[in-house]
Amino acid sequence: MDGMDGDDVPVGTPDLPLEMIVYIMSFLHAWDRKEASAVCRRWYLASQDHRFQKNVSFQFPVSASSVAMIRDLGRRSRCSLVISQLDGSSLSRTLLMEVGQWLGPHLEGLSLPGSSLMEASLLALLPRLTSLRRLDLSGLDSLFMSGAFLSREEQRQQVRSALCGLEELNLSHLRYLSDLTFNRLTSCTPRLRRLALAGSHIAFEFDPYRGCPAGGARDSSALLSLRNLRRLLAEQSSTLVALDLSGTSVTPQSLSTVAQVEGLCLQELCLQGCKELTDYSVELLLQHQVGLVRLDLSGCTELTSRALLAVSRALKDLQHLSMCRDWRLTDKGVAELVSLASLRSLELSECTHLTGAPLVKGLSGPTAAPLERLAVRSCTGIRVSLPGEGREGLHGTDVEVSSLAQLCGGTLRELDLTSCVYLTDLSVHAITTYLQALVVLRLGWCKEITDWGLLGREAPAREREGEPEVETGPTFTRTFGNMGFFRPPKSPFPMRPLPVEPTPPTEQKGPSLLALGRLQELDLSSCCLLTDISITQVLRHPELQRLSLSLLPEISDASLAAVASHCPSLTSLSLSHCGRITDAGVAEATLLLARLQHLSLSHCENITDRSLRCLVQHCRRLRTLDVSVCKGISITSVDRLHSHLPFLENVNCRFVGGADLSLTI
Numbered sequence: 076m077d078g079m080d081g082d083d084v085p086v087g088t089p090d091l092p093l094e095m096i097v098y099i100m101s102f103l104h105a106w107d108r109k110e111a112s113a114v115c116r117r118w119y120l121a122s123q124d125h126r127f128q129k130n131v132s133f134q135f136p137v138s139a140s141s142v143a144m145i146r147d148l149g150r151r152s153r154c155s156l157v158i159s160q161l162d163g164s165s166l167s168r169t170l171l172m173e174v175g176q177w178l179g180p181h182l183e184g185l186s187l188p189g190s191s192l193m194e195a196s197l198l199a200l201l202p203r204l205t206s207l208r209r210l211d212l213s214g215l216d217s218l219f220m221s222g223a224f225l226s227r228e229e230q231r232q233q234v235r236s237a238l239c240g241l242e243e244l245n246l247s248h249l250r251y252l253s254d255l256t257f258n259r260l261t262s263c264t265p266r267l268r269r270l271a272l273a274g275s276h277i278a279f280e281f282d283p284y285r286g287c288p289a290g291g292a293r294d295s296s297a298l299l300s301l302r303n304l305r306r307l308l309a310e311q312s313s314t315l316v317a318l319d320l321s322g323t324s325v326t327p328q329s330l331s332t333v334a335q336v337e338g339l340c341l342q343e344l345c346l347q348g349c350k351e352l353t354d355y356s357v358e359l360l361l362q363h364q365v366g367l368v369r370l371d372l373s374g375c376t377e378l379t380s381r382a383l384l385a386v387s388r389a390l391k392d393l394q395h396l397s398m399c400r401d402w403r404l405t406d407k408g409v410a411e412l413v414s415l416a417s418l419r420s421l422e423l424s425e426c427t428h429l430t431g432a433p434l435v436k437g438l439s440g441p442t443a444a445p446l447e448r449l450a451v452r453s454c455t456g457i458r459v460s461l462p463g464e465g466r467e468g469l470h471g472t473d474v475e476v477s478s479l480a481q482l483c484g485g486t487l488r489e490l491d492l493t494s495c496v497y498l499t500d501l502s503v504h505a506i507t508t509y510l511q512a513l514v515v516l517r518l519g520w521c522k523e524i525t526d527w528g529l530l531g532r533e534a535p536a537r538e539r540e541g542e543p544e545v546e547t548g549p550t551f552t553r554t555f556g557n558m559g560f561f562r563p564p565k566s567p568f569p570m571r572p573l574p575v576e577p578t579p580p581t582e583q584k585g586p587s588l589l590a591l592g593r594l595q596e597l598d599l600s601s602c603c604l605l606t607d608i609s610i611t612q613v614l615r616h617p618e619l620q621r622l623s624l625s626l627l628p629e630i631s632d633a634s635l636a637a638v639a640s641h642c643p644s645l646t647s648l649s650l651s652h653c654g655r656i657t658d659a660g661v662a663e664a665t666l667l668l669a670r671l672q673h674l675s676l677s678h679c680e681n682i683t684d685r686s687l688r689c690l691v692q693h694c695r696r697l698r699t700l701d702v703s704v705c706k707g708i709s710i711t712s713v714d715r716l717h718s719h720l721p722f723l724e725n726v727n728c729r730f731v732g733g734a735d736l737s738l739t740i
């Protein structure tokens with residue numbers, strides 16, 4: 076990229092017509108297009124073509140430089156903003172005024188996390204946002220505390236005429252929401268499709284302030300009552316399809332009255348962590364809401380397999396089900412659920428009684444559609460006694476994972492096996508053989524995985540027998556050309572014909588991790604047997620954006636350098652507790668990782684201020700950095716970062732320099 080500046084065309088690129096550049100850019104991922112737009116003026120203009128402008132979201136904290144950025148964004152036709160750390164300061168007010176002035180009618184989404192904003196600033200902005208589709212006011216207690224938000228009719232009229240097209244409203248985590256403020260706001264948004272009230276204070280049964288059932292005759296100025304919520308659901312039932320009541324104290328009776336609101340046909344319902352819900356209340360809910368496509372019942376700890384069975388019988392169109400942390404669940408009902416032809420995504424993480432057998436059985440059934448997403452983190456029970464168990468070197472977990480991998484075939488995009496601690500290299504081989512469409516793979520804390528697993532090779536016999544490795548370490552060639560093709564274990568299950576052809580053995584790309592060429596996220600944290608031997612060779616994923624190699628004490632700068640040069644799209648990298656990483660490695664890697672936004676180097680004892688200087692120089696987009704417990708880093712350099720990196724939101728620097736550590740412990 077040397078020799079290029081401002082308006083020059085990249086050296087060697089013919090002066091293509093703009094339409095041609097636009098056409099070429101249409102083949103790029105959005106994030107690559109963003110990079111390309113920084114190359115020269117013509118490429119920038121091409122990247123501004125209306126066809127790319129549909130759904131771009133910009134995220135930044137309040138700062139003097141973000142005020143300047145708003146004007147640039149004003150040239151776009153459509154975008155969304157996520158602005159954090161807004162407060163009552165004049166800088167915040169200026170920023171919002173600029174947003175109104177430059178982006179007003181173009182803004183599609185606005186979210187203000189971690190802010191404490193006053194009513195006046197927001198009321199000055201909202202009337203100008205005439206195309207707004209999504210508004211997220213979650214956690215903005217400062218807005219609702221006084222109870223006066225939108226109390227004047229003339230304000231409401233202005234806001235209503237701007238927001239009458241609003242589709243999504245997020246009122247999660249609000250302590251001071253009351254019937255009055257809720258009604259004033261929702262009267263300005265008559266056609267909501269999605270409403271989130273997660274973790275907000277809703278009085279479902281009893282009004283403690285007035286000592287009477289919630290929703291007596293009058294609207295409360297202190298609480299949001301069930302009666303009032305039902306009224307809104309009824310009024311907007313013709314448009315409303317998604318409701319989030321996670322983390323509220325919704326009781327079985329109140330859920331059933333919500334489900335029975337006339338005309339309400341929900342497609343998405345999120346009830347995470349509603350601990351009072353019972354199996355019976357789920358059955359009642361499903362009698363009235365049979366159109367649900369997405370249902371989240373995670374953390375509803377009273378639920379058992381009866382609820383799961385009810386779901387699989389009532390919801391014929393169900394696509395996404397999440398019942399993580401419902402630890403009473405057993406295998407019962409799982410096979411029926413997985414047989415649902417519509418099911419695409421299943422999350423059963425931390426359901427520790429679950430085994431893999433019903434998943435395998437359900438997926439082998441005639442109606443089962445291939446899953447796209449499966450999360451079974453910490454399901455240590457995925458390990459049943461099966462015909463294959465006891466065969467030499469073959470673990471129950473591996474048998475199940477191998478069968479799952481074959482059955483999910485080429486459609487699985489996301490697989491979370493974090494903390495499935497019995498899984499070994501054989502499972503990794505099955506994954507790389509059958510699941511080559513994976514975009515997300517999480518294998519953190521699967522501590523038995525070794526270099527051989529990632530390399531797609533069998534461990535030498537002496538290693539398998541548990542003999543200590545000789546000092547020179549395993550030998551391997553740098554090319555995979557002559558690598559033995561790994562044949563996955565013969566499955567003990569009756570199988571339907573497999574859709575995936577095994578990679579021919581002559582191919583360079585053997586079933587090592589290299590075979591998962593579409594990976595965007597990979598978690599190998601705490602797979603502590605992994606070393607430079609595999610990491611330097613098999614992490615070559617051009618689309619990889621998020622990578623965790625935390626808690627790998629063996630890996631060194633060689634791994635970091637290899638990752639940096641072969642994974643150019645990385646935006647998030649975690650190397651915490653990698654004690655052998657040094658400043659030299661960071662210096663080399665940062666040259667290549669200009670897209671990095673999140674970096675963790677916590678507990679890396681050989682990292683010093685020199686690394687931070689490299690970050691300032693080369694990783695200008697950094698948003699979060701964790702350097703906690705890095706003895707070699709001084710608090711003065713951390714302070715310098717804040718003034719030099721425009722997007723930096725958060726630096727975790729507990730116990731830097733080492734000094735405080737001894738004092739605090």
Ligand SMILES: *[C@@H]1O[C@H](CO)[C@@H](O)[C@H](O)[C@H]1NC(C)=O
Pocket residue numbers: 129130132
């Ligand atoms: C735009 O992005 C939001 C989330 O960022 C998503 O929910 C929505 O479906 C997207 N809309 C389109 C038209 O792609």
Ligand SMILES: *[C@@H]1O[C@H](CO)[C@@H](O)[C@H](O)[C@H]1NC(C)=O
Pocket residue numbers: 188211213245246247269270271319
């Ligand atoms: C609402 O906001 C919360 C907190 O900011 C967020 O976690 C949640 O995903 C949002 N919900 C929706 C439906 O956008």
Ligand SMILES: CC(=O)N[C@H]1CO[C@H](CO)[C@@H](O)[C@@H]1O
Pocket residue numbers: 654655657680681
């Ligand atoms: C590679 C390297 O320099 N490792 C050093 C990291 O720091 C520890 C002690 O702080 C040394 O023992 C290592 O040699």
